[in-house]
Each structure stands twice: as C-alpha cells, then as structure tokens.
Amino acid sequence: MKRSVTVIGAGIVGLCSAIQLQRRGFNVTLLDRRPPASETSFGNAGVISRGSVFPTAAPGIHRKLPQILSNRSREARLHYRYLAQLSPWARQLFKNANVEKFEQNIDALNAIVSLCLEEHQALLHECDGLALLRQNGWLKLYRNPESFESSASEQGYMDQCGIDFERFGATQIQSMEAALKPIFTGALWIKNTASVSSPGQVCNLYAQLFSDAGGAIVLDELQQLEQDREQWQVHCVNRKIASDCIVIALGAWSKPVLEQLGYRIPMVVERGYHMHYQSSAELGRPLYDVDAGYVMSPMQKGLRVTTGVEWGSEHSEPTPVQLQQVRPFVAEAIQITDELDPEPWLGRRPCTPDSLPVIGAAHKHKNLWVAFGHGHMGFSMGPITGRLIAELMTGSSTAIETDCYKLARF
Ligand SMILES: Cc1cc2nc3c(=O)[nH]c(=O)nc-3n(C[C@H](O)[C@H](O)[C@H](O)COP(=O)(O)OP(=O)(O)OC[C@H]3O[C@@H](n4cnc5c(N)ncnc54)[C@H](O)[C@@H]3O)c2cc1C
Numbered sequence: 347m348k349r350s351v352t353v354i355g356a357g358i359v360g361l362c363s364a365i366q367l368q369r370r371g372f373n374v375t376l377l378d379r380r381p382p383a384s385e386t387s388f389g390n391a392g393v394i395s396r397g398s399v400f401p402t403a404a405p406g407i408h409r410k411l412p413q414i415l416s417n418r419s420r421e422a423r424l425h426y427r428y429l430a431q432l433s434p435w436a437r438q439l440f441k442n443a444n445v446e447k448f449e450q451n452i453d454a455l456n457a458i459v460s461l462c463l464e465e466h467q468a469l470l471h472e473c474d475g476l477a478l479l480r481q482n483g484w485l486k487l488y489r490n491p492e493s494f495e496s497s498a499s500e501q502g503y504m505d506q507c508g509i510d511f512e513r514f515g516a517t518q519i520q521s522m523e524a525a526l527k528p529i530f531t532g533a534l535w536i537k538n539t540a541s542v543s544s545p546g547q548v549c550n551l552y553a554q555l556f557s558d559a560g561g562a563i564v565l566d567e568l569q570q571l572e573q574d575r576e577q578w579q580v581h582c583v584n585r586k587i588a589s590d591c592i593v594i595a596l597g598a599w600s601k602p603v604l605e606q607l608g609y610r611i612p613m614v615v616e617r618g619y620h621m622h623y624q625s626s627a628e629l630g631r632p633l634y635d636v637d638a639g640y641v642m643s644p645m646q647k648g649l650r651v652t653t654g655v656e657w658g659s660e661h662s663e664p665t666p667v668q669l670q671q672v673r674p675f676v677a678e679a680i681q682i683t684d685e686l687d688p689e690p691w692l693g694r695r696p697c698t699p700d701s702l703p704v705i706g707a708a709h710k711h712k713n714l715w716v717a718f719g720h721g722h723m724g725f726s727m728g729p730i731t732g733r734l735i736a737e738l739m740t741g742s743s744t745a746i747e748t749d750c751y752k753l754a755r756f
Contacts, residue, residue, distance in 0.1 A: 348373040350589040351739075352580050354568055354603075356380075357387035358545075358725055359717050360595035361552045362732025365469070367593070368561050370740050375587060376556065377580065379567035383549030386597055386693040387725060389620050391641045391652045392545045393484055393632050394463050394726045397509050397536035400500065401451040401701035402721075403442035420671045421639035421654035428659050434612040438699035438756075451700050454750040455723075456507040458703070458730055461745060463540050465729035466548075473551040478542045482631050485514075485523065486534040487679075489637040494532030497636075501534070510537040525627035527679055530635075541632045544646045545725055568596075571607065573711060591713040593735060598660065598694035600704075600718035608710055612756055613719055616695040617656040619666045622648035622686035623676070638675035639668075648686045651676055655695075666690040697721040705734050705751040715739055716753050 349372055353364045356378035364376040378384075413419045424432075442451060463481075470476050488494035504511055514533040519526065522535070542548050557563060566582035571592060573579075580587040594600050598615045605611065622645065632643035643650045653668040669690050676682055698704060698719040708714040717735045720727050730745070737744045 349591065350375070351591040351593060352377055352578070352587050352589040353593040353595055354378075354580070355595035355597060355599070355718075356382040356553065356563065357385060357595065357597050358383065358549055358552070358728030359597065359720060359731050360593070361549055361556060362469070362728045363593050363595055363717050363735045364561055364732070365552060365556050366732040366736035367739065368556060368559055370736050372591075374556075374561050375589065376561060376563045377566060377568065377582070377587065378563070379565065381565065382553040382563065383546055386695060387549050387728070388546040389691040389693045390545050390725045391632055391643045391650065392542040392645065392725065393641070393643065394466055394540045394542070395484065395536065395723065396459060396463065396538045397486075397504060397511060397534075398723055398726070399452050399455040399459050399503070399507055399509070401442065401448060401455065402697070403439045403451070403699060403701065404448055405443055405445050407443045408440070419639070420668055423656045423668055425656070425658035425662055425665070427662070428657050431659065432614055432657060434610075435614045435697075435699050438612045442700045447700070451702060452503055452507065454702050457746045458727060458751075459723065460508070461730045462726040463538065465733060466540070466726075469552060469555070469729050470548070473555045475548060475551045478544060478548055479540055480543070480631060481540045483535050483537045483539045484541060484632045484634065485519070486536065486634045486636055487519065487530040488532045489530055489635070491531050493637050497534065511535060512537065523629060523631075523633070525629055525680055526633075529678055541643060543644065547646070568603065571603065573714075578713065591715065591739065593715045593717055594708075595717045597718055597720075597724065598696040600696060600716065604708070604716070607708070607714070609708065609753065610756065612699050614657060614697050615660055616697045616721070617658050618653050618693050618695060619656075619664070619669050619690045620650050620652045620693070621669050621690050622650050623682040624684045624686055625649045625680060625682045627681045629680070635675060635679060638672055638679075640672040640676065642676060642680070649680070649682060660694065664690065664692045666692070695721050695724070703727060703731060703751055704753050705731055706738055706748055706753060709754045
C-alpha cells in the first residue's frame, strides 16, 4: 500500500514538496487554509537569483545596528514591540557573524542556490510555463561610486562560488536598460539568474501539475498535530486527516506549530511590501537599487517595487512606511505614474539566524519532516527543496549534502 503524507502549507515550498513526493509514490494531501500561494509565494520579486549566497550574519553587522535600531534605514525597520521576540534569533545571528561561520554559510547557500534555476526550468517545462521565465540575469545598481567599490569583497566571494557576473559602468547600464534615468554610476550584472513575470501564476501552474497527477488540495486550517502510535492526526477546523508522514512547509507560520511539538526555533518574520506602478518605461529584467534599498521587477501587472525588511509580529497591522520612503527614489530612477494596487501587499519572509533553510527530519518525532525558513530566497529554492525533502524521505541519495540544513542544528 502507498504511504500517505500530508504536506502542510501550499506556498512554493509545500507545492514543490508535494509534487516530488507524489512522483516517488506517496499518496499526498496538500493542506492550506487558503488557495495555493496566497501568501509570501505570491507577491515576491520573482528573482531566481544565482548571486544571493550572502547570509545576513556578516562580519561587521554590528556597525549597522545604530542606524537600524533608530529606524533610520530604508532597508530595515523595526517595530519596537517586537524587540523581545527578536532576541533568541539575534543572539544566534551574532554567533554567526564571524568570518569562519560567514564563509561556511556562504558555501552552504551556494550549494543549494546553484541548483535553483535548473529545478524551476524542469518544472516550468512540464507545465508549459517557460514563457513566464526570463533568463537574462539581474542588475545590482549603485548610485554612489564608493558603495560600488565597497562591493569588491562580495565580488571576490562570487568569483570563488563560480557565479558568472560582469561589472558595468554608466554607459553599459544605459545600453542594457535604456528606460533607466542616467543616475547610476556602476552595476553588477549577475548573469545566470532568471526571473518570472508572475510568481503567483508560476505557483498556480505547479498546483495544477500536482492536481492533474491526482494530488488532493484540501482547504482548511491546521489547529493541532498529534501522533497516535504510527499515525499522525492532523486536526483542522473542519476535519481530521490521518497520515503516515507529515511535512511542515508553513513558511513564516512554521515556528508556532513546531513549538507546540517541543522544538525551539530561533526564526523571525521579516515582513516586506510590494506595490505595482504604471510605467511606460520598459525594463528587461529585475533591478536592485542598492543605495536606495528596494527591488523593482517588471511583472505582468506593472512595475512591482518590493521593500526590504520590517521586523514586526505576524499579527500587527501593516505599516508600509518603507514603500513611501523608496517611492521618490524609484521615480528618480524610472518614469512611473499611478499605483495599481488598492493597498500595498504584505508578505512574510521566514528567516533563520544563519540564513539557511531548514530541510530534513524533525529529530524528536518519527515521520515528521520540515521544509521552511527560506528567508529572502524561498521562491528560488522551492523546487530544489521539494526534491531534497523527497529524496530524504525515501532514503535516496540527495542532490547535495543536507546536514547543514537540518533542524537539529538549533
Ligand atoms: C517583498 C518580498 C520579496 C521577495 N523576493 C524574492 C525573490 O525575488 N526571490 C526569492 O527567491 N524569494 C523572494 N522572497 C522570499 C520568498 O517569497 C519566500 O521565501 C517564499 O515565498 C516562502 O515560501 P513558503 O512556501 O515557505 O511560505 P508561504 O508562501 O508563506 O506559504 C506558507 C503557507 O502556509 C499557510 N498556512 C499558514 N498557517 C496555516 C495553518 N494554520 N493551516 C493551514 N495553512 C496555513 C499559508 O496560507 C501559506 O500558503 C521575497 C519575499 C518578500 C516578502
């Protein structure tokens, strides 16, 4: 008889885990309280980034603290009421902020990031979604020559990681993205990066791939997990689901569920916003305006501007201050007119202190597996995470070494 598994959470990570488990012979139920990809996987910047191998915990991070703690940074903002909840994460973050740990974490990120694009390509090919994928890299743009020069150490690490990039001056930037106003003095073009014109639509195609192969998507809210001899009981608001195995892929909502089961997770939620703008200027690829602290991506709906980090509790009201702060910088860089969304969209990035995802067995329980904590890179890492979790659950050899991502590291 087929083994049954309930994958809880139908964001990009849960969807891809469900697909890969189904292919390896499991009877899969995918559970979410909302339709697939209604949360963070819907509204991100859609970059499948090869160059994002840098953990937040970098040597010298403490020098940024005064600016962050006084809310003077456009890139990071803090709800002071959330400060106490940040401390277990912050303690471990600082333990990771030395050269040795930083380089270890770069290696661990590089291993998984290097496989993101090919896994997306394979899935998009199967669901006729390749038209949504642009394979022309992304640009990190610098306004100040000094900040461009200070990216030298980052460039050195990218070389070591085998990341293909080019340094651009102002003229090359203009010839690549003619719609930009001539305010940028330097750029890094990260080449083997791709992007999509609708992350939500990509997820919907993946959900369709799963359903077409006989997978069940159940809309209900998880309330409690209980292990009853060899079986798991998933208690939801409207039903109870019994299954042999569980995969927790609840993104930013994974922590409270695992805490109920006795795991301590030093994870925080880094909120981020987006707004679409009307623009007659056409961009070929996503851009990161490093000195102004936002990303803009050409999407089906318009020009999507996404913000940096806001540390705030899951339940606090949206405070899209950073969107207001970056808007004049966006207008300086490119022609924009109307806002196209009635309200700013709010998403929640699940962030660990070492910036590595959590993938593997939950060590205190049998047949409980986890796939969460993908931070700023979950859209990229979803498909490879699905493959790794399915390989681990079937005892197959894994595409890469997975020890560095295990839950028991905390
Ligand atoms: C502004 C912004 C820009 C970003 N840009 C990028 C980018 O360019 N590239 C990139 O790779 N990543 C990016 N990210 C990060 C990426 O979006 C996330 O890492 C990723 O979407 C996380 O996916 P997930 O499946 O783990 O979580 P989610 O997509 O958040 O899915 C979790 C699911 O759990 C469900 N859920 C929660 N509680 C319950 C419950 N009790 N019962 C049932 N279901 C429940 C939710 O409804 C949700 O569907 C960005 C994030 C933000 C916020």
